[in-house]
Every structure is written in C-alpha cells, then in structure tokens.
Amino acid sequence: MSAGTSGQGAPDLAGSSAQASASGAPDTLAFSGITVRFGGIVALQDVSFNVAVGESVGLIGPNGAGKTTLLDVAAGVRRPQAGEVRLYGRAITRASVVRRARLGVARTFQQLSLFDGMTVREHVLLGYLAGRAPNMPLRGFLSRRSRVERTARADDSPLSPGALLSRLGLERVADELAGEQSVGVVRMVDLARALASRPRVLLLDEPVSGLSEHEADDVGRVLLSLRADHELAVLVVEHNLAFARLVSDRIVALDFGEVIASGAPGDVLSSDELRRAYFGADAQEEAVIAALGPAPVVAGPDASEAGG
Numbered sequence: 001m002s003a004g005t006s007g008q009g010a011p012d013l014a015g016s017s018a019q020a021s022a023s024g025a026p027d028t029l030a031f032s033g034i035t036v037r038f039g040g041i042v043a044l045q046d047v048s049f050n051v052a053v054g055e056s057v058g059l060i061g062p063n064g065a066g067k068t069t070l071l072d073v074a075a076g077v078r079r080p081q082a083g084e085v086r087l088y089g090r091a092i093t094r095a096s097v098v099r100r101a102r103l104g105v106a107r108t109f110q111q112l113s114l115f116d117g118m119t120v121r122e123h124v125l126l127g128y129l130a131g132r133a134p135n136m137p138l139r140g141f142l143s144r145r146s147r148v149e150r151t152a153r154a155d156d157s158p159l160s161p162g163a164l165l166s167r168l169g170l171e172r173v174a175d176e177l178a179g180e181q182s183v184g185v186v187r188m189v190d191l192a193r194a195l196a197s198r199p200r201v202l203l204l205d206e207p208v209s210g211l212s213e214h215e216a217d218d219v220g221r222v223l224l225s226l227r228a229d230h231e232l233a234v235l236v237v238e239h240n241l242a243f244a245r246l247v248s249d250r251i252v253a254l255d256f257g258e259v260i261a262s263g264a265p266g267d268v269l270s271s272d273e274l275r276r277a278y279f280g281a282d283a284q285e286e287a288v289i290a291a292l293g294p295a296p297v298v299a300g301p302d303a304s305e306a307g308g
C-alpha cells in the first residue's frame with residue numbers, strides 16, 4: 001500500500017474529488033462535520049473548515065475549546081464519532097498515523113517530548129528518515145544512523161537536515177543533547193524534526209508556548225517564510241492571540257467545540273463572538289486590547305484593517 005503505486009496513492013490535484021477553496025487552490029486538508037465526544041463531554045461539534053495549499057490557518061479558542069482534539073483528529077490519533085477528514089479530496093478519517101505521515105502529515109507537540117541521549121542533529125535526522133520510512137522503529141534508525149547521516153549530508157535541498165539546522169538557528173547546538181536545551185531551542189528542534197520529513201501538511205500545537213516574545217517572533221518568521229516557499233498547508237493551534245494574528249492567513253475560532261468565527265485575522269480577533277468567548281459579555285475594551293496584543297509586527301494581508 002505504498003503511496004504512488006496506484007491512482008489512489010498520489011494526491012490527485014486535478015481530480016474531480018478534490019475540493020476547491022474560495023481562493024481556487026485545492027484544499028490540502030479539509031474537515032467536515034467533525035464531532036468528538038468524551039463520555040458526556042462534547043469536545044468537538046460539527047466542525048467544518050479547510051486549509052489550502054500555501055495557506056496558514058490559525059486555530060484559536062479558550063482552554064478546553066477543542067483545539068488539541070481537532071489536531072489529534074487531523075494527525076490520526078483520535079477517531080471522530082462523526083465527520084470526515086480529507087487530504088487532497090481523499091477521505092483519510094480512518095487512516096493510521098503512519099499512513100498519514102506517509103501522505104505528508106507532520107505535527108509538533110504541545111507537550112515537549114524528546115528522546116533522551118539524542119542530539120539536536122539526531123532529532124532532525126529522525127524526522128528526515130520519518131519522511132522516507134515512516135514505520136521504521138527507533139532502533140532501526142539507530143542502526144542506520146551513519147548511512148542516514150551520509151544521505152542527509154549529500155542532500156542540498158532547502159529542507160535538508162543541514163539547511164533546517166541553519167535556517168532555524170540550531171547549528172550552534174547541533175551536536176549537543178536536545179534534552180539539555182532551553183524551551184525555545186527545544187521548540188525549534190521539534191519544528192525542524194517535523195519539517196525534515198518534508199510534510200505537505202504541518203500541524204502545530206502551541207508552538208510558542210513557554211517562549212519569550214523574541215523567540216516567538218523567530219518561530220513566526222520561520223513559519224511565514226516556509227509556508228510561502230514550500231507550498232505547505234499549516235494548521236497552527238495557538239492560545240497566544242498576537243502570535244496567531246502574526247502567522248495566520250485565516251483564523252478559525254472554537255468555543256466549547258464549535259466554530260464561532262472564521263475569516264481574516266483582523267475580523268475574527270475583533271468579532272463580538274471572540275470577545276464573548278474569551279472575556280464574557282461585558283468585556284472591557286482595555287482588557288481585550290491587552291490580551292490581543294499590539295498590531296502585527298510583520299505586515300500581513302490584514303495589516304491595513306487591524307484598526308477595525
């Protein structure tokens with residue numbers, strides 16, 4: 001069942017089954033009617049939206065809104081009770097994590113998890129190998145490390161391990177243990193590992209949580225340049241609204257598992273629905289402005305309408 005062995009294997013960009021977004025670009029990732037319940041708790045209720053090629057969609061909402069659950073549904077670690085996930089128009093709702101990785105879905109984690117005793121470079125090499133042999137166990141990687149390293153060194157593409165280490169500012173610490181780095185470095189390592197697999201869809205769960213404003217800006221800049229350069233579809237879950245505004249072409253807001261607003265970042269962030277979700281009905285203007293942060297640092301498509 002390797003990708004590309006049949007007409008079913010490769011993404012069918014021109015195929016009639018591929019849905020087109022409003023912009024006319026094919027949707028890399030599409031959710032329709034996603035519903036997830038945990039016992040009596042409805043974590044997601046009939047959630048539908050798409051992420052197009054070369055687009056970065058921010059998924060925001062208060063704690064418990066269902067953001068991580070939706071990312072789990074996209075990554076294949078949680079099956080929805082209802083609804084469908086599509087990749088290039090093909091249903092992948094029942095596909096395993098490994099199958100999705102093979103199709104180009106990569107994710108980073110809200111809870112940082114690194115392998116003990118492995119260097120920064122080895123983590124990125126692990127991602128590189130994952131893009132080629134998604135179901136190889138860790139010990140398979142360890143026994144092939146020198147061969148993988150040789151192949152990686154000969155790779156001069158923009159998403160090669162060497163290029164990623166340099167682009168994400170990790171060269172200096174490449175041969176140090178990943179577990180001994182600061183939170184900021186570890187988040188970059190996780191991002192580099194995910195990118196090294198050459199994903200077509202990148203799922204990020206709170207990539208700047210625990211980072212300084214300066215480090216968050218670095219992550220933002222890297223994300224903006226990557227999705228433009230590599231035709232990535234990015235779905236980024238973010239609790240930090242200023243960062244969500246910075247890195248999103250479009251924002252989808254969840255509250256109690258339902259989509260309450262979606263559209264241009266400036267519109268969603270200034271919507272009454274979002275105000276109510278985050279601050280209640282009688283939100284003070286100053287509190288809202290303080291939480292949403294200043295206007296975007298990097299001029300985005302919504303920069304001119306940021307004032308309202």
Ligand SMILES: Nc1ncnc2c1ncn2[C@@H]1O[C@H](COP(=O)(O)OP(=O)(O)O)[C@@H](O)[C@H]1O
Nearest residue numbers: 038041043061062063064065066067068069070
């Ligand atoms: N494994 C689980 N078991 C039971 N309830 C869960 C589980 N995961 C999430 N939930 C519940 O589902 C809702 C959505 O959670 P989550 O997706 O983690 O929200 P967010 O990431 O937006 O903070 C919350 O009410 C949470 O308590």
Ligand SMILES: [Mg+2]
Nearest residue numbers: 067068069110
């Ligand atoms: Mg979460």
